[in-house]
Amino acid sequence: MAKIIQLIKDRFQSVSPAKIGQAIQQTQLYRSVFRVGVPDTDRKRMLVMLGSVFLHLHPVKVRKSGIRMRYTWCMGGITFFLFLVLTFTGLLLMFYYRPTLEYAYADIIDLREQVPLGIMREIHRWGAHAMVIAVWLHMFRVFMTGSYKPPREFNWNVGVILLVLTLLLSFTGYLLPWDQLAMWAITVGSNMARATPIAGHEGPLASMVRLGDISLVNNASDARFALLGGRFVGEGALLRFYVLHCVGLPLVAGFLMAIHFWRIRRDGGISGPL
Amino acid sequence: MGPVLLAIATSAAILLPVVIFVVVITVAMVKRGEMSMRGEVHEPSVATAPAKAGAVPRRAFLSWMGVAWTAFAASMVATATATGRFMFPNVLFEPPTTFKAGSPDELQTGQVDERFKQKFGVWLVKDNDVQTGAFGIYALSTVCTHLGCTPDWLPSAQKFKCPCHGSGYYKNGINFEGPTPRPLERFAISRADDGQILVDKSAKFQYEKGQWADPRSFLKL
Numbered sequence: 001m002a003k004i005i006q007l008i009k010d011r012f013q014s015v016s017p018a019k020i021g022q023a024i025q026q027t028q029l030y031r032s033v034f035r036v037g038v039p040d041t042d043r044k045r046m047l048v049m050l051g052s053v054f055l056h057l058h059p060v061k062v063r064k065s066g067i068r069m070r071y072t073w074c075m076g077g078i079t080f081f082l083f084l085v086l087t088f089t090g091l092l093l094m095f096y097y098r099p100t101l102e103y104a105y106a107d108i109i110d111l112r113e114q115v116p117l118g119i120m121r122e123i124h125r126w127g128a129h130a131m132v133i134a135v136w137l138h139m140f141r142v143f144m145t146g147s148y149k150p151p152r153e154f155n156w157n158v159g160v161i162l163l164v165l166t167l168l169l170s171f172t173g174y175l176l177p178w179d180q181l182a183m184w185a186i187t188v189g190s191n192m193a194r195a196t197p198i199a200g201h202e203g204p205l206a207s208m209v210r211l212g213d214i215s216l217v218n219n220a221s222d223a224r225f226a227l228l229g230g231r232f233v234g235e236g237a238l239l240r241f242y243v244l245h246c247v248g249l250p251l252v253a254g255f256l257m258a259i260h261f262w263r264i265r266r267d268g269g270i271s272g273p274l
Numbered sequence: 275m276g277p278v279l280l281a282i283a284t285s286a287a288i289l290l291p292v293v294i295f296v297v298v299i300t301v302a303m304v305k306r307g308e309m310s311m312r313g314e315v316h317e318p319s320v321a322t323a324p325a326k327a328g329a330v331p332r333r334a335f336l337s338w339m340g341v342a343w344t345a346f347a348a349s350m351v352a353t354a355t356a357t358g359r360f361m362f363p364n365v366l367f368e369p370p371t372t373f374k375a376g377s378p379d380e381l382q383t384g385q386v387d388e389r390f391k392q393k394f395g396v397w398l399v400k401d402n403d404v405q406t407g408a409f410g411i412y413a414l415s416t417v418c419t420h421l422g423c424t425p426d427w428l429p430s431a432q433k434f435k436c437p438c439h440g441s442g443y444y445k446n447g448i449n450f451e452g453p454t455p456r457p458l459e460r461f462a463i464s465r466a467d468d469g470q471i472l473v474d475k476s477a478k479f480q481y482e483k484g485q486w487a488d489p490r491s492f493l494k495l
Contacts, residue, residue: 092360114365117356119285 057258059265066270071145075138080257082131087250089124097176099242101235104178128170135166155263158256165253172245178238186241187233193224200224284356291349295342302338369393375471378411378495386427386445391416396461396473397427397434403492404446404481410494413461413473414447420454434458448481457481460491 024030025037039045049060065071096115097107112118139159142148148156175186194202198209201222209216219231229236264270373394381387387398397414414434416424423438433450434443441452448457462477471493479491486492 092357095361096363110365115363116359117284119282120360123285 057261057265059269063269072270073137073141075134075141079131079134079138080261082127082134083253083257085127086124086131089120089127090246092120093124094246099176099238101178101238104176104238108177108179128173132166132170135163139163152263152267155260155267158260158263162253162256162260165249165256169245169249169253172241172249175233175238175241176245183233186237190224190227190233190237193227194219194222196223284352287352288349288356291345291352294345295349298338298342298345302335302342371475373473374466375413375473377469378471378493381411384445386429388427390473391424394473394475395424396475398471398473399445400495401445403486404448405486408492408494410492411463411471412447412492413463415459415461415475415478417459418454419449419456419458420452460486462490463493464490465493 036044036047036051039048046060049055049058093111096111098104108121111121142156142159171186171189175182194200196203196206198205199217199222200206201215201217201219201224203222206217206222207215219225225231227237227240228234229240373390375390375396375398378400381398381400383400385400387400390396390398395416397416398411399414400411402409403412418425418436418438418441420436420439420441423436425434425436425441425443427433428435432445434445434447436442436452436454439453441449441454443449443454443458447460449455457480460479460481462474462479464472464474466472477490479485479488
């Protein structure tokens with residue numbers, strides 16, 4: 001009996017949290033997830049930044065000047081954070097919202113009155129307003145610090161396209177509640193497309209695009225028609241704006257954001273003189 | 275007022291810890307001299323530079339970070355909880371499980387009534403009970419007991435035939451062909467106060483368990 005107790009004692013004396021940790025780290029499951037061990041040297045730490053899919057957009061080292069809040073206002077980061085918030089809350093809203101004439105407005109009311117956490121749509125809306133403001137402030141800061149100058153001029157242009165995409169996301173999202181405000185705002189807004197040169201049927205030079213007596217750019221074949229999927233803001237426009245708002249524009253924006261962030265690093269790092 | 279308070283409480287639960295996290299980390303870093311709000315930057319790095327007078331010592335800084343990360347974790351838990359709750363709506367737009375199906379006189383003896391198939395998933399049959407031979411009405415579920423498709427009532431062949439895998443049932447719901455292992459299910463049926471048929475889909479009765487003997491599964495006339 002004493003022998004057995006001694007045997008058990010010996011067994012458990014060799015067990016310690018450190019040894020359990022080591023045992024876990026030697027399992028195939030752990031090794032398949034974390035291929036290299038703990039990065040305990042500067043060289044290994046650098047390799048982690050290069051090799052990890054989550055970290056590879058981030059620079060290996062950040063200059064101290066890069067965290068000067070007065071210089072960057074963190075506006076680019078705040079914009080990206082708001083984009084993530086909007087993506088997440090927008091995804092949740094998609095579970096309840098149906099982009100049809102019959103359901104759109106009712107679903108918006110339902111989201112506020114019946115669905116748990118009626119704040120969800122408001123977070124999405126406030127976040128959208130905040131993102132437009134943050135993008136403008138970010139642009140203002142970049143302009144005032146001269147960060148658009150070479151070699152960063154390409155990234156400035158990417159940023160301008162991202163600004164337009166942000167405004168288009170805001171514009172397309174505005175129609176989705178399908179209330180009077182949305183209807184007439186999009187009616188007025190899309191009427192501007194009538195005046196597009198050549199491509200809008202009331203725009204300059206549009207009347208010159210014709211085959212004999214037949215005008216090729218009319219109210220059923222111009223830029224506004226392509227935007228609305230019809231001659232007025234109706235079922236087609238709602239579905240078109242919904243698809244652009246939820247899929248099309250975020251995809252393009254995400255693609256350009258990846259380039260934008262990567263070019264910050266390639267062009268000499270964040271917010272410092274070169 | 276309730277939803278507004280709930281909304282405020284929820285957003286506070288999600289946002290407050292984040293604010294605490296950011297404020298604590300910022301204050302701690304500024305006090306430690308690792309971050310400057312005034313724009314000046316001390317080079318070289320803090321690790322080798324002598325600590326500023328009155329700066330937060332390393333140990334205290336670590337415990338500040340503990341507070342910050344706890345707040346951050348709390349906000350993550352609150353967000354996950356709120357998201358989970360969001361997926362369970364308070365109001366459903368489904369047809370009610372209990373419905374009135376008109377007067378028994380509207381049904382013809384021996385016919386399968388398909389008026390309530392589309393909306394409620396129920397066939398009403400006025401006929402004799404398969405076990406007792408009593409005359410009355412029973413409510414059959416339109417869900418095939420094989421894999422859950424909706425069979426068709428074929429009047430010429432006098433059978434329910436499932437288009438998915440060919441399961442067949444007699445008018446009384448008993449299966450006789452195809453892969454289905456058991457008869458169609460019955461729902462509870464009774465008379466409402468105004469004399470109409472009342473079908474309750476929340477109670478179902480299975481033949482193979484002997485539940486069709488239950489008086490609630492058959493409305494005697």
